[in-house]
Amino acid sequence: MQSDFPRSEPDIMAYDYYDASPSDTQTESPTYDYHAEYEYDRNSIPGPPPARPDDIFFAPDDHPAGKPLLMELLKSLQSSNRRANFACGGSVTVASTDAADDSSSSPRSTPPVVVRWDDKTQTSPSRSGEGPTVFKAVFTQDEADVRMVEKLVLDCQPATFGRGQEDVLDETYRKAGKLEPSQFSTNFCPYDTGIVDAITAMLMTDSLDGEVMLGVRAQLYKLNVYSGPEGKFKSHVDTPRGEKQFGSLVVCLPFQHSGGVLEVRHDGKVAEFDWSTNSSHSGDIQWAAFYSDCEHEVMSVTQGHRVTLTYNLYYKSVNRSWPAVPLPIDGTKTPFYQTMRNIMQLPVFLKEGGLLGIYCSHSYPHAHPTEYVKVPFMLKGGDAAIYRSLMAIPGLSVRLLPILGKDIDRGFQMKIRRDETPAGKPWRDGSFKHLRDKMFGQVQGPESNKESRWQWYEPVISHIDLAGVQLQPWKECIDICVNSASEVEEMFQRSWPLQRLRDVQWLNEPESSELSLDYIAHGNDASMEYVYTSLAFIISVPPHEERTKSL
Ligand SMILES: O=C(O)CCC(=O)C(=O)O
Numbered sequence: 442m443q444s445d446f447p448r449s450e451p452d453i454m455a456y457d458y459y460d461a462s463p464s465d466t467q468t469e470s471p472t473y474d475y476h477a478e479y480e481y482d483r484n485s486i487p488g489p490p491p492a493r494p495d496d497i498f499f500a501p502d503d504h505p506a507g508k509p510l511l512m513e514l515l516k517s518l519q520s521s522n523r524r525a526n527f528a529c530g531g532s533v534t535v536a537s538t539d540a541a542d543d544s545s546s547s548p549r550s551t552p553p554v555v556v557r558w559d560d561k562t563q564t565s566p567s568r569s570g571e572g573p574t575v576f577k578a579v580f581t582q583d584e585a586d587v588r589m590v591e592k593l594v595l596d597c598q599p600a601t602f603g604r605g606q607e608d609v610l611d612e613t614y615r616k617a618g619k620l621e622p623s624q625f626s627t628n629f630c631p632y633d634t635g636i637v638d639a640i641t642a643m644l645m646t647d648s649l650d651g652e653v654m655l656g657v658r659a660q661l662y663k664l665n666v667y668s669g670p671e672g673k674f675k676s677h678v679d680t681p682r683g684e685k686q687f688g689s690l691v692v693c694l695p696f697q698h699s700g701g702v703l704e705v706r707h708d709g710k711v712a713e714f715d716w717s718t719n720s721s722h723s724g725d726i727q728w729a730a731f732y733s734d735c736e737h738e739v740m741s742v743t744q745g746h747r748v749t750l751t752y753n754l755y756y757k758s759v760n761r762s763w764p765a766v767p768l769p770i771d772g773t774k775t776p777f778y779q780t781m782r783n784i785m786q787l788p789v790f791l792k793e794g795g796l797l798g799i800y801c802s803h804s805y806p807h808a809h810p811t812e813y814v815k816v817p818f819m820l821k822g823g824d825a826a827i828y829r830s831l832m833a834i835p836g837l838s839v840r841l842l843p844i845l846g847k848d849i850d851r852g853f854q855m856k857i858r859r860d861e862t863p864a865g866k867p868w869r870d871g872s873f874k875h876l877r878d879k880m881f882g883q884v885q886g887p888e889s890n891k892e893s894r895w896q897w898y899e900p901v902i903s904h905i906d907l908a909g910v911q912l913q914p915w916k917e918c919i920d921i922c923v924n925s926a927s928e929v930e931e932m933f934q935r936s937w938p939l940q941r942l943r944d945v946q947w948l949n950e951p952e953s954s955e956l957s958l959d960y961i962a963h964g965n966d967a968s969m970e971y972v973y974t975s976l977a978f979i980i981s982v983p984p985h986e987e988r989t990k991s992l
C-alpha cells in the first residue's frame with residue numbers, strides 16, 4: 442500500500458518556494474518585500490504592509506484630488522453601472538481588391554463598398570420591358586467612382602425625422618438625404634466585418650425582464666447623406682422601433698468630407714466620432730453604435746459628402762420558458778434521431794418505460810448566477826444536435842438537469858442508502874455499464890477517482906442519481922452548518938432543491954463539472970463541503986405500448 446504522505450522525501454516544496462537565503466533577505470530594502478519579510482520570520486503571519494502616503498491606494502484620505510477619481514473608477518466597474526459604456530465605435534479596413542479574406546491574422550478587412558440603387562425617374566417598369574435601370578457606385582478614390590457617388594447623392598430624397606407622432610421635413614433641424622432599404626442594395630455587411638460582434642461585446646446587457654439574452658441583430662434602416670456646406674442633424678433621441686430595439690448603428694462609408702462629427706451624450710458624458718477625411722482613419726469604413734436613450738447630434742458637414750448606412754439594433758432574446766434551442770435546425774436529420782427512433786420500437790428497450798441519461802460533452806456555465814438560464818440556448822456541437830433530435834421524437838420528454846457527483850457528503854449517502862434500500866430495487870451488476878466501458882475505454886470522469894473511496898455506498902448510490910429539480914445557480918450556504926444527514930437534505934431542499942432519480946440508464950459519463958453548492962458540515966470537525974454537478978439530458982421514455990402509438 443502506498444502511504445498518503447511519503448516520508449522519505451524532504452519538504453522540497455517549502456524549500457523551493459523560499460529560495461532566498463536569510464542573509465540576502467535581511468539587507469535593507471526601500472520597498473516592501475513580501476517574500477523577504479516572510480523568510481525573515483517564517484512562522485509569523487505578515488502584518489499589514491507599511492503605509493505609503495504617496496499612493497492613493499494606501500492612503501486615500503491624504504489625496505483629495507485622487508480619491509474622487511478612484512471612486513469613479515470603482516463605480517464604473519459596478520455591473521449596475523455598465524451602462525457607462527453608452528457608445529462604442531471603430532473602423533474596418535477596406536482591402537483594395539476583392540480578395541479580403543478571413544484567413545490572415547490582421548484585423549478584418551472588407552472589399553470596397555458597392556451601392557446599387559434604382560433610377561428615381563422610373564416609378565414603373567420601363568415600357569421596353571427591360572426592367573428598371575439600376576446605378577452602381579463604388580466607394581474608392583477613382584474619379585469615375587467618385588462621380589457615381591455624387592450621382593447617388595443627387596438621387597437621394599430629403600430625409601425627414603419623427604417629431605411626436607409625425608414625420609416632419611425641417612431642414613433647419615435636419616438637412617440630409619436618404620434612400621430607403623427597398624431603394625438600394627449593398628455588399629457591405631456589419632456581421633462579416635465583425636461590427637455586430639463588437640457591439641455584442643460592448644453593449645449587450647445580461648438581462649431583460651423574463652427574457653434570455655442571446656445576442657444582437659442589426660437591421661438596415663437607411664442610407665443617409667449629409668452634404669456640405671450645411672448638412673446636419675441637430676440634437677435628438679432616436680425613436681425606437683419595437684421594444685427589442687436597444688440602439689442604433691451608424692456606418693460611415695469612405696468619401697471625402699469635412700466636419701460632421703457625431704456627438705453622443707449620456708449622463709453628462711460625451712463620446713465624439715469624427716469621421717471626416719481630415720481624421721486619421723479617412724480611408725476606412727468607420728462606425729459608431731449607441732443606446733437608444735442617448736441624445737446625439739451630427740455637427741455641420743462643411744464640405745464634401747458624409748455617406749452613412751444606419752441600422753436599428755435589436756436584442757435577440759427568447760422567453761425563459763422556451764424549451765429548446767431557438768435555431769432553425771431540423772432535429773430529424775441526425776443519425777442519433779434515426780437510431781433512437783429505431784431502438785424505441787423494440788419492446789426489449791425499456792419495456793416498462795424509464796429514464797435515459799446523456800451527459801453533455803461540452804462545458805457550460807450551468808451553475809453561474811446569471812448565465813445558467815442561457816444554457817439551453819447555448820448548447821454546442823453534438824449537444825445541440827442531440828437536444829434537437831430528442832425534441833423531435835414524439836412521446837419523449839427531455840429535461841436538461843444538473844446531476845450531482847457521487848462524492849456527496851458521506852452522512853447523506855448513508856441516509857440515501859437507508860431511505861432507498863428497503864423499498865429500492867435490488868442492486869444489479871451494471872452489465873450495461875460494462876458494455877459501455879468496453880466500447881469507450883475507461884472514461885476518466887470527475888467521479889472515477891472517487892470510486893474506491895465510496896465503494897461501500899456504491900450498490901445503492903448507483904441506482905439513485907441526485908439532480909437539481911431544474912437548472913439552478915450556484916449557492917453559497919456559508920452561514921449554514923449541518924450536523925446530520927437530515928440537515929444536509931433539508932439544506933438542499935431550501936437552497937438548491939434536489940430530486941432523486943431512480944435507475945437512470947446512463948449512456949455516457951460526465952466530462953466536466955461545475956461547483957453548484959457549498960456549505961459547512963460538522964462531523965468531528967467542521968469542514969467545507971463542495972458539491973459539483975455535471976449537466977445532462979434526462980429523457981423520460983414512455984412504456985413500449987404507449988410510445989409505439991405515437992412513433
Ligand atoms: O449619421 C449619424 O451619425 C447619426 C444619424 C442619426 O442620428 C440618425 O439617423 O438618427
Ligand SMILES: [Fe+2]
Binds near residue numbers: 677678679737
Ligand atoms: Fe439619430
